[in-house]
Amino acid sequence: MKYELPELGYDYNALEPHIDEKTMRIHHQKHHQGYTDGMNQVLEKHSGKLDQPIEELLENLESLDIPQAEKTKLRQKGGGFVNHRLFWNIMGPNKRVDDELVEEIEQTFASVDSFKEEFSKEAGNIFGSGWAWLVKNDEGELEIYSTANQNSPYLQGHEPIIGLDVWEHAYYLKYQNKRGTYIDHWWKTVKII
Numbered sequence: 001m002k003y004e005l006p007e008l009g010y011d012y013n014a015l016e017p018h019i020d021e022k023t024m025r026i027h028h029q030k031h032h033q034g035y036t037d038g039m040n041q042v043l044e045k046h047s048g049k050l051d052q053p054i055e056e057l058l059e060n061l062e063s064l065d066i067p068q069a070e071k072t073k074l075r076q077k078g079g080g081f082v083n084h085r086l087f088w089n090i091m092g093p094n095k096r097v098d099d100e101l102v103e104e105i106e107q108t109f110a111s112v113d114s115f116k117e118e119f120s121k122e123a124g125n126i127f128g129s130g131w132a133w134l135v136k137n138d139e140g141e142l143e144i145y146s147t148a149n150q151n152s153p154y155l156q157g158h159e160p161i162i163g164l165d166v167w168e169h170a171y172y173l174k175y176q177n178k179r180g181t182y183i184d185h186w187w188k189t190v191k192i193i
């Protein structure tokens, strides 16, 4: 199974002024393309053994019958592929609020604002490159945590719902060392809550 680079669904400048066009172009066309190509290389090399969807391969990574180095590559590149696919999809210029999700967030975190606060804190505390997540865990409950590098929540059987990329490539051109400012502005691009 071979994947194409997913489309953004909006223009590269659509998230201005919060996320600048140049960052979006490089992030999508270079970084996400790189993860897509790297993942496809592993999938093609072991075609026949890896014919499930990438989410399932990540969930069952350790039991796959491929060399350890290829598992590592699939975790990194396949993780990068699914993480960014979600990232583009939860952002956008037009709100399309998911009422059901909002209700679940309110039930779990008391309010959307307190959820945002907790999530932003998690994101701000990541040391080095990684992602902050809102996931649905294996008990079907919403949970906030972070992962290092491109590690996907699918690795532990969790469904990612909202993900924030805090790798420097996601914000450094515009925000440099001000990760907290990037996080505050990023919320203005999230269209589903």
Ligand code: MN
Residues within 6 Å of the ligand: 027, 031, 084, 165, 167, 169, 170
């Ligand atoms: Mn990224």
